[in-house]
Amino acid sequence: MTAKNRTGTSKAVYLKLKEQILHLELPPGAAISEIETAEKYEISRTPVRDAFKMLENEGLLEIRPHIGTFVSLIDLNMISDILYMREVLEQAVFRDLASIYDKSHEFGIRLILQKQKEMLDSALPPDELSRSFIISDNIFHNTLYELAGRKNVMCFWQSINSQYERFRTFLNLGDRENLLRLYHGHEILWECISHKDYGNLSKSISHHIYDGFNSSTEVVSRHPEYFKHGKTE
Amino acid sequence: MTAKNRTGTSKAVYLKLKEQILHLELPPGAAISEIETAEKYEISRTPVRDAFKMLENEGLLEIRPHIGTFVSLIDLNMISDILYMREVLEQAVFRDLASIYDKSHEFGIRLILQKQKEMLDSALPPDELSRSFIISDNIFHNTLYELAGRKNVMCFWQSINSQYERFRTFLNLGDRENLLRLYHGHEILWECISHKDYGNLSKSISHHIYDGFNSSTEVVSRHPEYFKHGKTE
DNA sequence: GCATTGACACTTGTATACAAGAGTGATATA
């Protein structure tokens, strides 16, 4: 973290902290101080404050004036609603994409899918595999949104996706078995789109999204302190 | 703007500026300086900067480092995608609401609708009528989301709704005739929900949302400098 | 006349000092 930059310092801190939060190195509920962070990266409080505000906007931090700043607890109700939005939006967007699908779209998508398959067949260490695959997963979805002409929907989406990303990491949805299921989900998704199979498209999207989430109760109960258990309404 | 507060100053400035932007008192493209704003409200640059960042997050300001800060142009592609998301999400949420509807929901909604009717029948000056009605319009939609048990969806929604609000003001969708159409849209919407009339529900939502937007080209062409006419893709 | 250059006035980004809320714990008092 060079201290010479006169621009981009805030963003660098933001990205660094975000990574640590998403990978649970900064666990939910942890206290995080402006001064501490500033000293750690040898910068002043100002860019740190900027970064904190950005993370607060994404729901990853909770700033309580004159008390402290804390990594936000995982709000299962929020996660549920995020998945709901994703389900509804993707069903609509991908249905639109299927309706305008033509052969020219094939190549780009096949390329991404093949890359994912190669990753899974490779001998990458689990941690690295997981990280690479999730990046490629995002690219896959981004590309579909873009082909459907709904780039803005994707843009907006990324701003609230952080909380779900963290949850996904927590569930350790990154092991090989889960990644394989994700990959097969992608293949099925694309089959449905390219064959304009609207009936199975909706079902495969819902399954793809909620896969893993519904079987999370057992894992969640092992770290109750990470979760917000407010009023269930 | 009291300068004695040690908390809440940023938020106050944010709300004030947001109001001015949404009501086009600060028109799209206008330059707005941190120092100027700070002097105007007799505070320092710090809370002004915070407010600017918040508005940038909502897409209402564009901060160009070392150049200046400008009220963002209205991006019609973005508006289109926002309406699309709203259409898709509301169709899903309201359909869910219809499926769990029972008589106990009736009273609260009827109360809101009656209030709106009274507004329209009153002799309020157009400006005030418009403002009050839009607030009540938001309450109406909020309540429906809440009844459907999707409060978080609404929350998230409000964070990207600002740009649409501004566009709506620009179109002068606040005149009595348009407000009446909005009101009738509400009545029809609620009829569909309470009678579980799924077929007409989707249609009336789409109509309610796009009403006014499609007839906007003429008005838009009168102020081309307010709009972003980037690549149409 | 034209192009280049450099001083200058602006902007936002960053660093730092101070203000004030909020919790903690020791101490004085009943």
Added chain:
DNA sequence: TATATCACTCTTGTATACAAGTGTCAATGC
């Protein structure tokens, strides 16, 4: 012993000084 109070230290909020990028425009050299 129980309780209230006050000092201390932590936090974030705000004010201000300085750094550095960017564009303007006039002066200078050709």
